[in-house]
Amino acid sequence: xxxxxxxxxxxxxxxxxxxxxxxxxxxxxxxxxxxxxxxxxxxxxxxxxxxxxxxxxxxxxxxxxxxxxxxxxxxxxxxxxxxxxxxxxxxxxxxxxxxxxxxxxxxxxxxxxxxxxxxxxxxxxxxxxxxxxxxxxxxxxxxxxxxxxxxxxxxxxxxxxxxxxxxxxxxxxxxxxxxxxxxxxxxxxxxxxxxxxxxxxxxxxxxxxxxxxxxxxxxxxxxxxxxxxxxxxxxxxxxxxxxxxxxxxxxxxxxxxxxxxxxxxxxxxxxxxxxxxxxxxxxxxxxxxxxxxxxxxxx
Amino acid sequence: xxxxxxxxxxxxxxxxxxxxxxxxxxxxxxxxxxxxxxxxxxxxxxxxxxxxxxxxxxxxxxxxxxxxxxxxxxxxxxxxxxxxxxxxxxxxxxxxxxxxxxxxxxxxxxxxxxxxxxxxxxxxxxxxxxxxxxxxxxxxxxxxxxxxxxxxxxxxxxxxxxxxxxxxxxxxxxxxxxxxxxxxxxxxxxxxxxxxxxxxxxxxxxxxxxxxxxxxxxxxxxxxxxxxxxxxxxxxxxxx
Numbered sequence: 001x002x003x004x005x006x007x008x009x010x011x012x013x014x015x016x017x018x019x020x021x022x023x024x025x026x027x028x029x030x031x032x033x034x035x036x037x038x039x040x041x042x043x044x045x046x047x048x049x050x051x052x053x054x055x056x057x058x059x060x061x062x063x064x065x066x067x068x069x070x071x072x073x074x075x076x077x078x079x080x081x082x083x084x085x086x087x088x089x090x091x092x093x094x095x096x097x098x099x100x101x102x103x104x105x106x107x108x109x110x111x112x113x114x115x116x117x118x119x120x121x122x123x124x125x126x127x128x129x130x131x132x133x134x135x136x137x138x139x140x141x142x143x144x145x146x147x148x149x150x151x152x153x154x155x156x157x158x159x160x161x162x163x164x165x166x167x168x169x170x171x172x173x174x175x176x177x178x179x180x181x182x183x184x185x186x187x188x189x190x191x192x193x194x195x196x197x198x199x200x201x202x203x204x205x206x207x208x209x210x211x212x213x214x215x216x217x218x219x220x221x222x223x224x225x226x227x228x229x230x231x232x233x234x235x236x237x238x239x240x241x242x243x244x245x246x247x248x249x250x251x252x253x254x255x256x257x258x259x260x261x262x263x264x265x266x267x268x269x270x271x272x273x274x275x276x277x278x279x280x281x282x283x284x285x286x287x288x289x290x291x292x293x294x295x296x297x298x299x
Numbered sequence: 300x301x302x303x304x305x306x307x308x309x310x311x312x313x314x315x316x317x318x319x320x321x322x323x324x325x326x327x328x329x330x331x332x333x334x335x336x337x338x339x340x341x342x343x344x345x346x347x348x349x350x351x352x353x354x355x356x357x358x359x360x361x362x363x364x365x366x367x368x369x370x371x372x373x374x375x376x377x378x379x380x381x382x383x384x385x386x387x388x389x390x391x392x393x394x395x396x397x398x399x400x401x402x403x404x405x406x407x408x409x410x411x412x413x414x415x416x417x418x419x420x421x422x423x424x425x426x427x428x429x430x431x432x433x434x435x436x437x438x439x440x441x442x443x444x445x446x447x448x449x450x451x452x453x454x455x456x457x458x459x460x461x462x463x464x465x466x467x468x469x470x471x472x473x474x475x476x477x478x479x480x481x482x483x484x485x486x487x488x489x490x491x492x493x494x495x496x497x498x499x500x501x502x503x504x505x506x507x508x509x510x511x512x513x514x515x516x517x518x519x520x521x522x523x524x525x526x527x528x529x530x531x532x533x534x535x536x537x538x539x
Binding site: 161164165167168171172174175177178179180181182183 | 352354373374375378379383384386390392393394395399402403404406407409452456
């Protein structure tokens with residue numbers, strides 16, 4: 001019991017990071033970047049490549065995240081901005097970000113081949129017994145990193161001028177530009193930050209999945225589920241809670257039902273949660289978790 | 300002082316879709332002057348203000364603020380000290396506090412802490428109630444208080460020209476009075492105002508000149524004294 005909760009929290013914090021990455025770009029631009037999983041994959045592949053050519057792991061990891069960041073900005077400039085410029089209310093980004101994902105994925109498969117490659121171990125081989133369960137140092141690192149990044153995002157959002165500007169842009173982009181905000185720059189920063197979050201998630205999962213160009217599909221999907229059940233479309237940090245819940249559900253299904261159950265059980269959880277609370281479990285519109293706040297008055 | 304008006308608009312056409320909402324509009328606001336744009340619903344008054352801020356996609360003609368031609372500038376550049384708007388419906392950032400709303404108004408002055416603090420003090424001086432509520436979420440405020448925040452946010456960018464879009468709409472008589480007094484105080488401080496109004500009494504109390512707009516065109520221009528002496532019948536032929 002404790003074992004699957006702990007390993008669920010560990011993998012869930014990675015789903016949560018990808019969910020938060022999706023939610024950060026959605027929060028500011030109202031765009032779901034379907035290439036988010038591929039941004040994670042870019043970090044994994046670049047880090048694996050550089051580490052195997054002899055660079056130190058930390059440098060390879062840094063370069064990997066930087067590459068994700070660049071590809072993330074490109075995804076906005078190439079796949080999102082032209083569509084919003086022609087029609088702000090268009091849903092064309094659904095197709096264009098998906099297309100961008102396919103291009104990035106196949107480019108990676110072309111460069112590195114479709115098979116898995118070695119990923120440098122980070123903190124492998126150390127394990128910590130907790131109660132009757134065991135947590136590897138790798139898993140602990142994932143949990144701590146996710147907690148720090150989630151808390152850090154909230155602190156920046158609420159307590160810095162840039163975070164407040166992001167909130168303003170999220171709430172009313174036109175008014176934000178009327179107070180002097182360059183909303184394009186705000187959107188690019190949001191995509192860059194979300195790519196960094198996805199990239200860090202990749203660094204944390206790489207040692208267990210190895211470097212595979214198709215990694216983005218599964219993790220992009222799980223990140224999306226994490227965002228939806230958490231309610232990350234309204235508050236990015238809710239995606240982290242969703243990810244933790246998803247991780248525990250998936251690991252629990254593997255432990256209690258059978259070893260394949262994590263492939264379908266989370267989707268049932270997703271459907272049930274969306275029926276009960278369409279905007280997600282931890283969203284502000286869920287009466288169970290609504291923060292104490294007055295109704296919006298416009299009169 | 301130069302003779303150049305603070306705001307000069309000539310041959311402005313602006314609209315959203317295939318046709319123009321506003322056609323061939325010319326108006327000017329001098330330094331320290333307050334000018335009202337009156338007219339019925341749908342006359343295009345708000346579109347004129349949105350065109351000045353660069354919020355309307357299609358606009359042709361000349362819009363000049365001081366010596367700067369803003370007709371090709373993007374909104375966020377115009378908003379950095381040239382023009383600022385207290386928009387229709389106020390459009391506060393409701394999930395943020397009163398003070399954060401005001402500070403966001405001074406976005407382009409963020410590196411000039413002293414000036415920001417001076418401006419903030421001047422807003423609190425104008426609306427003392429906001430100082431008491433400064434940590435409150437702006438969604439908690441009444442309509443009148445929200446309008447004060449909207450006007451305060453506009454002041455915070457220290458603009459050349461202030462654009463006010465129906466600041467009196469949907470407010471109690473007491474709140475309207477506070478807003479009118481605030482506008483008069485702004486005039487004393489030397490601000491240049493362009494006020495869009497439906498309420499003639501508000502416009503005549505605040506402004507030096509009135510433009511009358513119907514169907515996207517400016518059809519008349521008058522002094523408040525004309526209305527005060529001649530009565531509302533002068534306007535009624537336009538306002539219907």
